[in-house]
Amino acid sequence: xxxxxxxxxxxxxxxxxxxxxxxxxxxxxxxxxxxxxxxxxxxxxxxxxxxxxxxxxxxxxxxxxxxxxxxxxxxxxxxxxxxxxxxxxxxxxxxxxxxxxxxxxxxxxxxxxxxxxxxxxxxxxxxxxxxxxxxxxxxxxxxxxxxxxxxxxxxxxxxxxxxxxxxxxxxxxxxxxxxxxxxxxxxxxxxxxxxxxxxx
Amino acid sequence: xxxxxxxxxxxxxxxxxxxxxxxxxxxxxxxxxxxxxxxxxxxxxxxxxxxxxxxxxxxxxxxxxxxxxxxxxxxxxxxxxxxxxxxxxxxxxxxxxxxxxxxxxxxxxxxxxxxxxxxxxxxxxxxxxxxxxxxxxxxxxxxxxxxxxxxxxxxxxxxxxxxxxxxxxxxxxxxxxxxxxxxxxxxxxxxxxxxxxxxxxxxxxxxxxxxxxxxxxxxxxxxxxx
Numbered sequence: 058x059x060x061x062x063x064x065x066x067x068x069x070x071x072x073x074x075x076x077x078x079x080x081x082x083x084x085x086x087x088x089x090x091x092x093x094x095x096x097x098x099x100x101x102x103x104x105x106x107x108x109x110x111x112x113x114x115x116x117x118x119x120x121x122x123x124x125x126x127x128x129x130x131x132x133x134x135x136x137x138x139x140x141x142x143x144x145x146x147x148x149x150x151x152x153x154x155x156x157x158x159x160x161x162x163x164x165x166x167x168x169x170x171x172x173x174x175x176x177x178x179x180x181x182x183x184x185x186x187x188x189x190x191x192x193x194x195x196x197x198x199x200x201x202x203x204x205x206x207x208x209x210x211x212x213x214x215x216x217x218x219x220x221x222x223x224x225x226x227x228x229x230x231x232x233x234x235x236x237x238x239x240x241x242x243x244x245x246x247x248x249x250x251x252x253x254x255x256x257x
Numbered sequence: 258x259x260x261x262x263x264x265x266x267x268x269x270x271x272x273x274x275x276x277x278x279x280x281x282x283x284x285x286x287x288x289x290x291x292x293x294x295x296x297x298x299x300x301x302x303x304x305x306x307x308x309x310x311x312x313x314x315x316x317x318x319x320x321x322x323x324x325x326x327x328x329x330x331x332x333x334x335x336x337x338x339x340x341x342x343x344x345x346x347x348x349x350x351x352x353x354x355x356x357x358x359x360x361x362x363x364x365x366x367x368x369x370x371x372x373x374x375x376x377x378x379x380x381x382x383x384x385x386x387x388x389x390x391x392x393x394x395x396x397x398x399x400x401x402x403x404x405x406x407x408x409x410x411x412x413x414x415x416x417x418x419x420x421x422x423x424x425x426x427x428x429x430x431x432x433x434x435x436x437x438x439x440x441x442x443x444x445x446x447x448x449x450x451x452x453x454x455x456x457x458x459x460x461x462x463x464x465x466x467x468x469x470x471x472x473x474x475x476x477x478x479x480x481x482x483x
Binding site for chain 1 (some may be wrong): 321
């Protein structure tokens with residue numbers, strides 16, 4: 058995720074996080090209002106439950122506040138960092154239920170490029186459009202495997218069980234799918250030093 | 258696992274996509290992370306794959322969180338940042354409480370009619386609320402909508418009985434503009450939210466508020482001209 062956003066006040070995400078780390082309340086407010094809908098939307102998409110999604114979204118934003126000082130822009134965009142925190146918290150909450158509840162309708166909506174919304178038409182940035190287009194080019198089974206892993210945190214073994222396929226097939230779908238996605242996104246996926254990503 | 262090597266010869270390379278998207282199990286993950294310590298080429302490839310994997314998270318829709326989201330956040334905020342979100346938001350809770358009373362009175366969403374007896378004022382007497390309309394769908398009454406004038410002005414929406422939708426776009430019309438106010442989540446066909454009105458929309462000029470489903474169908478409409 059290579060987006061470098063700047064809000065109406067002209068401050069980029071990275072500038073806001075730096076200011077939050079110094080205790081700037083206005084920066085904290087601006088950051089929350091810039092991202093609360095996206096964070097809540099991701100949590101709700103994964104959890105399908107408003108109260109729990111609200112709790113997870115609040116916790117994700119709080120973690121961003123608390124850890125603003127250690128955010129490293131060389132490792133990826135602030136949006137990617139925040140959404141990954143959100144996803145991991147939501148997946149942890151899902152796993153605490155002791156069973157995964159995957160909403161097929163949600164998965165389908167995420168997967169189908171044809172579900173362009175007014176929001177995406179009006180204010181989509183190039184990256185989202187590119188991801189949708191790239192995903193649409195993948196075979197459906199590879200698309201599903203990527204969405205299972207990205208949104209529900211499923212391991213290859215769990216995807217194999219979910220799809221009733223051999224483990225090797227699940228691994229191949231993930232590998233082929235993500236490599237094709239990377240190729241399709243090309244320069245949008247700006248490379249940088251990232252030996253590991255703690256949040257993953 | 259092999260040691261440091263030229264990228265093309267790394268057996269571990271095939272596992273990088275699984276690591277990037279978070280689907281690698283513990284043992285394989287640990288071994289691959291150890292390999293990455295000594296392989297710059299694999300680290301570079303992983304960075305590209307991570308960017309692609311992170312991009313998938315953008316597919317989730319933006320949804321406005323429920324009323325009180327920011328207030329709840331303040332309650333959990335670190336000390337030096339606590340209070341940052343408080344100014345100007347308190348009245349929202351009062352408006353929402355009043356709206357619940359109206360909804361309860363109209364027989365809508367009875368399960369949420371938990372307002373205390375001491376707050377027995379109707380929404381019409383709440384600060385800022387200037388206009389009210391029933392939200393109607395094919396199935397009949399599906400909630401209420403209120404316009405609250407102020408700085409900024411707001412639309413408050415309470416929805417129930419739209420079980421066919423997972424989320425809706427909220428659009429207001431003032432006779433000149435159709436303005437989308439955002440996308441909002443529904444749980445079991447229910448939802449409630451408060452959203453700021455853009456400056457170009459006058460609270461007194463709003464003619465209707467519509468909830469539009471994912472397929473572009475108008476699922477419910479509140480007519481403020483009646």
